[in-house]
Amino acid sequence: MERRGTLLVLSGPSGSGKGTILKEYTDKHGEVYVSVSATTRDPREGERYGVSYYYMTDEEFKAKIEEGGFLEYAYFCDHYYGTPRKQVEERLAEGVDVVLEIDVQGAFSVRENCPEAVLVFTAPPSYEVLKERLINRGTESRDVIKKRLAMAVEEMKEAHKYDYIIINDEIEAAAKQLESVFAAEKCKADNNEDFINEFLEGVHDNDVIS
Amino acid sequence: MERRGTLLVLSGPSGSGKGTILKEYTDKHGEVYVSVSATTRDPREGERYGVSYYYMTDEEFKAKIEEGGFLEYAYFCDHYYGTPRKQVEERLAEGVDVVLEIDVQGAFSVRENCPEAVLVFTAPPSYEVLKERLINRGTESRDVIKKRLAMAVEEMKEAHKYDYIIINDEIEAAAKQLESVFAAEKCKADNNEDFINEFLEGVHDNDVIS
Numbered sequence: 001m002e003r004r005g006t007l008l009v010l011s012g013p014s015g016s017g018k019g020t021i022l023k024e025y026t027d028k029h030g031e032v033y034v035s036v037s038a039t040t041r042d043p044r045e046g047e048r049y050g051v052s053y054y055y056m057t058d059e060e061f062k063a064k065i066e067e068g069g070f071l072e073y074a075y076f077c078d079h080y081y082g083t084p085r086k087q088v089e090e091r092l093a094e095g096v097d098v099v100l101e102i103d104v105q106g107a108f109s110v111r112e113n114c115p116e117a118v119l120v121f122t123a124p125p126s127y128e129v130l131k132e133r134l135i136n137r138g139t140e141s142r143d144v145i146k147k148r149l150a151m152a153v154e155e156m157k158e159a160h161k162y163d164y165i166i167i168n169d170e171i172e173a174a175a176k177q178l179e180s181v182f183a184a185e186k187c188k189a190d191n192n193e194d195f196i197n198e199f200l201e202g203v204h205d206n207d208v209i210s
Numbered sequence: 211m212e213r214r215g216t217l218l219v220l221s222g223p224s225g226s227g228k229g230t231i232l233k234e235y236t237d238k239h240g241e242v243y244v245s246v247s248a249t250t251r252d253p254r255e256g257e258r259y260g261v262s263y264y265y266m267t268d269e270e271f272k273a274k275i276e277e278g279g280f281l282e283y284a285y286f287c288d289h290y291y292g293t294p295r296k297q298v299e300e301r302l303a304e305g306v307d308v309v310l311e312i313d314v315q316g317a318f319s320v321r322e323n324c325p326e327a328v329l330v331f332t333a334p335p336s337y338e339v340l341k342e343r344l345i346n347r348g349t350e351s352r353d354v355i356k357k358r359l360a361m362a363v364e365e366m367k368e369a370h371k372y373d374y375i376i377i378n379d380e381i382e383a384a385a386k387q388l389e390s391v392f393a394a395e396k397c398k399a400d401n402n403e404d405f406i407n408e409f410l411e412g413v414h415d416n417d418v419i420s
Contacts, residue, residue: 121399127412153413159406164397167405177397184394187374187387189331195377196369202337203363 003194005033005092006185007114009100009107010178012122013152015133017168021122022101024175033091035100038064041079054084072102072109083110097182104158118185120178121162124152125169213404215243215302216395217324219310219317220388222332223362225343227378231332232311234385239392243301245310248274251289264294282312282319293320307392314368328395330388331372334362335379 012018026032038054040061049055056064061080065073073082083100091098100110110117124130130152134145159165164181168174185191222228236242248264250271259265266274271290275283283292293310301308310320320327334340340362344355369375374391378384395401 120397123405123409127409127414153410156406156409160399160403162399164394165399165402165405166397167402177393180390180393181397183387183390184374187330187376187391189370189372189375192375192377193370195333195375196366199333199337199366200363204337 003095003186003191005094005096005098006182007088007092007098007100007110007117008182008185009102009110009117009119010122011102011104011107011119011155011162012168013124013130013155014148015130015152016122016124017171017174018101018122020171021166021168021174021178022099024171025178026099028175029097029179032097032099033087035083035088035098037081037102038070038073038084039079039081041077041081056080071100071113072106074103074106104155108161118164118181119162120164120166120181121159122166122168122174123156123159125167127153213305213396213401215304215306215308216392217298217302217308217310217320217327218392218395219312219320219327219329220332221312221314221317221329221365221372222378223334223340223365224358225340225347225362226332226334227381227384228311228332230381231376231378231384231388232309234381235388236309238385239307239389242307242309243297245293245298245308247291247312248280248283248294249289249291251287251291266290281310281323282316284313284316295323314365318371328374328391329372330374330376330391331369332376332378332384333366333369335377337363 010018010022022034026034036050036052036054038056038061040056040058043049043052043055047053058080061082064070064084065082069085070082071085071088073080083102083106088098088100100106102110107119111119124133127149131145131149134140134148140148166174166177166181220228220232232244236244246260246262246264248266248271250266250268253259253262253265257263268290271292274280274292274294279295280292281295281298283290293312293316298308298310310316312320317329321329334343341355341359344350344358350358376384376387376391
């Protein structure tokens with residue numbers, strides 16, 4: 001019985017620890033495929049094609065939009081960003097689990113395109129903690145922090161539309177929750193219809209018991 | 211933030227290993243409350259009041275039905291069996307997780323009475339394996355085994371109505387799946403509305419950042 005992989009979308013405010021949770025998870029689960037986005041912006045120093053992003057020209061990106069080649073895409077700060085559909089579909093068909101680390105609008109687009117997608121929102125434990133985390137990074141100006149906080153609040157207002165919320169109080173516990181979500185999703189009755197059918201097809205005359 | 215416990219219903223055919231999975235789980239999670247059923251049948255040797263069952267007279271049982279004192283109940287082989295509502299409700303309110311090990315019909319009754327209940331079905335990996343397990347027990351007659359197999363098939367036909375299916379190939383893996391279901395359920399967005407509201411209530415003027 002070949003099973004499709006699970007498509008899991010991970011979103012969450014800056015400072016919610018989304019990336020760290022995912023890293024903790026993938027360190028333990030090397031078999032999962034973390035989707036690489038496409039973009040029309042230029043590579044920055046240290047970035048690599050196919051690892052950081054797939055870099056494209058505007059024309060290439062637009063053509064790919066036309067042919068339905070993105071699971072979701074967005075345009076901001078003069079550049080396109082999107083999730084290439086083909087790689088994701090291929091992995092899922094092979095039974096590989098796929099994670100998309102994308103923003104809230106992207107998550108809802110993916111849900112429209114792939115209703116079976118599992119939407120997971122990572123949340124900081126409280127507004128106070130989020131503020132502390134952003135301040136303690138020490139890398140951003142007061143204005144940037146204020147913007148990130150305001151954006152976090154807007155994102156938190158969308159969190160109830162997700163399937164799951166992981167409250168990131170402590171990173172190991174949060175990664176374990178992500179693991180549980182994957183495991184539980186595979187147990188969902190809807191994802192085991194083939195198993196039930198195969199079981200029932202295997203039923204034969206009881207008289208063979210001797 | 212006081213959270214309600216999770217109400218989890220566990221059903222599955224004889225030979226699916228339901229009881230063994232639950233024991234493996236409760237050995238590790240002593241905090242979970244496994245509901246004790248009430249019955250009007252007589253105690254058997256070695257059974258204890260409040261551990262094996264709560265023993266009741268027919269009159270007591272019927273009075274309790276009248277007052278809505280059961281989450282589910284059934285009558286078979288001349289006796290009543292039921293899940294007392296009070297103990298379950300109290301534990302859930304205290305934030306304790308509760309497991310009901312009951313049959314398929316009971317599971318659907320509980321779902322009607324408590325729509326938040328999580329229904330988990332334990333399944334043998336195949337009909338062949340189930341047959342082997344029942345035969346290898348060596349304790350039952352051929353007729354009893356045939357009856358159990360026929361009943362298992364009927365129960366498997368209802369499995370798709372459950373929320374989750376745990377395929378019991380290997381006991382430790384199956385118990386771990388039960389653990390994942392509990393953990394994932396606690397992450398469900400629907401079960402975290404209070405958290406989101408508290409987060410948003412904690413938002414205040416960003417000007418305090420200095």
